[in-house]
Amino acid sequence: MSDKLKNAKIIFVVGGPGSGKGTQCEKVVAKYGYTHLSSGDLLRAEVASGSERGKQLSAIMQKGELVPLDTVLDMIKEAMIAKADVSKGYLIDGYPREVKQGEEFEKKIGAPSLLLYIDAKSETMVKRLMKRGETSGRADDNEETIKKRLDLYYKATEPVIAFYQGRGIVRKIDSEGSVDDVFSNVAKAIDSLK
Numbered sequence: 001m002s003d004k005l006k007n008a009k010i011i012f013v014v015g016g017p018g019s020g021k022g023t024q025c026e027k028v029v030a031k032y033g034y035t036h037l038s039s040g041d042l043l044r045a046e047v048a049s050g051s052e053r054g055k056q057l058s059a060i061m062q063k064g065e066l067v068p069l070d071t072v073l074d075m076i077k078e079a080m081i082a083k084a085d086v087s088k089g090y091l092i093d094g095y096p097r098e099v100k101q102g103e104e105f106e107k108k109i110g111a112p113s114l115l116l117y118i119d120a121k122s123e124t125m126v127k128r129l130m131k132r133g134e135t136s137g138r139a140d141d142n143e144e145t146i147k148k149r150l151d152l153y154y155k156a157t158e159p160v161i162a163f164y165q166g167r168g169i170v171r172k173i174d175s176e177g178s179v180d181d182v183f184s185n186v187a188k189a190i191d192s193l194k
């Protein structure tokens with residue numbers, strides 16, 4: 001099937017909303033040249049396109065819920081294939097958000113070699129998201145939706161970490177410190193891959 005992605009290096013970046021996944025991924029891109037694919041960014045691009053599908057996605061995201069698995073997996077796969085000839089590796093940010101998403105990804109694309117678990121306290125995440133909401137223009141950066149996203153994170157996404165811990169590929173990154181301090185630990189985890 002996706003022969004183009006057969007030998008791709010894949011890193012899952014998992015953590016609660018506002019934990020700093022996107023921030024760290026940008027720094028990884030700058031230092032390692034990996035391809036950063038954020039499921040949330042891909043979905044927001046679809047919403048911005050004004051398509052009928054985008055309208056349905058927007059309503060789900062505004063409520064802090066998960067969009068259908070097939071939609072997000074197809075978008076990620078398409079974006080990965082588009083970069084396959086030039087990519088040194090992929091940072092898959094915001095996916096998997098439930099164990100089933102991880103299983104389907106592996107069936108359709110391939111296995112990750114590392115899972116970066118970006119870990120911050122829930123108070124820290126709420127504080128960062130409320131601040132981000134002042135300028136992000138994101139419909140889900142408001143108090144009510146943030147609470148729902150956090151609940152869903154603990155319920156659906158934390159089990160993903162336990163699932164991959166069983167395989168020994170999880171590196172937990174304390175994300176309470178400064179962006180640069182967090183990144184120094186992210187870089188160590190990536191360097192350990194080589």
Ligand SMILES: Nc1ncnc2c1ncn2[C@@H]1O[C@H](COP(=O)(O)OP(=O)(O)O)[C@@H](O)[C@H]1O
Pocket residue numbers: 015016017018019020021022023024128129131132175176177178179180182
């Ligand atoms: N280590 C950090 N210290 C302080 N603020 C941070 C840190 N990491 C990220 N932020 C801020 O927190 C907010 C959420 O970060 P972001 O990378 O968008 O998280 P996520 O993609 O996990 O939702 C952003 O406004 C970002 O600037």
Ligand SMILES: Nc1ncnc2c1ncn2[C@H]1C[C@H](O)[C@@H](COP(=O)(O)OP(=O)(O)O)O1
Pocket residue numbers: 015016017018021022038039040041043061064065066067068069072093094095096097101140149
């Ligand atoms: N893998 C996925 N499965 C289902 N829905 C997803 C998804 N990734 C993102 N979404 C939807 C639901 C999320 O609440 C919303 C925003 O996601 P995001 O941008 O990854 O958030 P954040 O970076 O703040 O953690 O998009």
Ligand SMILES: [Mg+2]
Pocket residue numbers: 021022038040094
């Ligand atoms: Mg993000």
